[in-house]
Amino acid sequence: MATCEMCGRTGDIVTAEIESVDLKVCMTCAKHGTIKKRSVGSNPSLHSSRPPIKEVPExxxxxxxxxxxxxxxxxxxxxxxxxxxxxxxxxxxxxxxxxxxxxxxxxxxxxxxxxxxxxxxxxEEMSDSSPVRSKKQDEFTLGDFVKIRKRN
Ligand SMILES: [Zn+2]
The missing domain is CATH 1.10.260.40 (lambda repressor-like DNA-binding domains)
Incomplete structure (x- = not known):
């Protein structure tokens, strides 16, 4: 019987990357990291979790x-x-x-x-975002302004 390397529980053990270390852990402990593969059974839909969304902050x-x-x-x-x-x-x-x-x-x-x-x-400061915002304001034409005023 496999034993969880984090909490010592026995049972369904998966390999998970927790704080960049591969550990064989139970499903509960695996939640602290990224499950890499199930060592017991195989369910592709479970372990092929979507790759982490790469946030773009530079x-x-x-x-x-x-x-x-x-x-x-x-x-x-x-x-x-x-x-x-x-x-x-x-x-x-x-x-x-x-x-x-x-x-x-x-x-x-x-x-x-x-x-x-x-x-x-x-x-990196997203300094690029402010020009974009001001550009949008420029696109806000007088026509739009009139429409809004009429609606009010
Ligand atoms: Zn555990």
């Missing part, structure tokens, strides 16, 4: 990443070399980040953030 590296990385690394008393090794990156890359001449990519920024306990990623 993430970008904070503008002051260079200073952040530099300060956080120093406070951890790591040399650029240590830090590079830790990240399995090239030392000259670290130097470039700290000089602000090269932006780490998002994945690397996440790694750096974890190691140094800082946040290098920000949600």
């Amino acid at each position: 993430f970008s590296i904070v503008p002051h990443y260079a200073a952040l990385i530099h300060a956080a690394r120093e406070s951890k008393k790591m040399t650029q070399e240590d830090f590079a090794k830790f990240l399995q990156e090239k030392e000259n890359l670290v130097a470039k980040w700290e000089q602000g001449t090269l932006k780490p990519n998002l994945d690397t920024a996440k790694k750096i953030g974890k190691v140094l306990n800082i946040n290098l990623i920000e949600k």
Whole structure:
């Protein structure tokens, strides 16, 4: 009998990804994560759950990443070399980040953030949305305005 790796219950066990770890868990615990496959029986409609809707908020590296990385690394008393090794990156890359001449990519920024306990990623301001909104207002013609006034 399979046992849930989270709560120890036995019974219908599925493989679920919970906090990016694959665990064999019961259906109740599986709700905390994403069910990958049922190890007992097979019901395609159950485990082929729709892929997570990719939200489009764009993430970008904070503008002051260079200073952040530099300060956080120093406070951890790591040399650029240590830090590079830790990240399995090239030392000259670290130097470039700290000089602000090269932006780490998002994945690397996440790694750096974890190691140094800082946040290098920000949600890009949807600055595009305001021009769109004002454009709509422009499309609101005088004719529309008159119609609304008549209706009132
Ligand atoms: Zn469980």
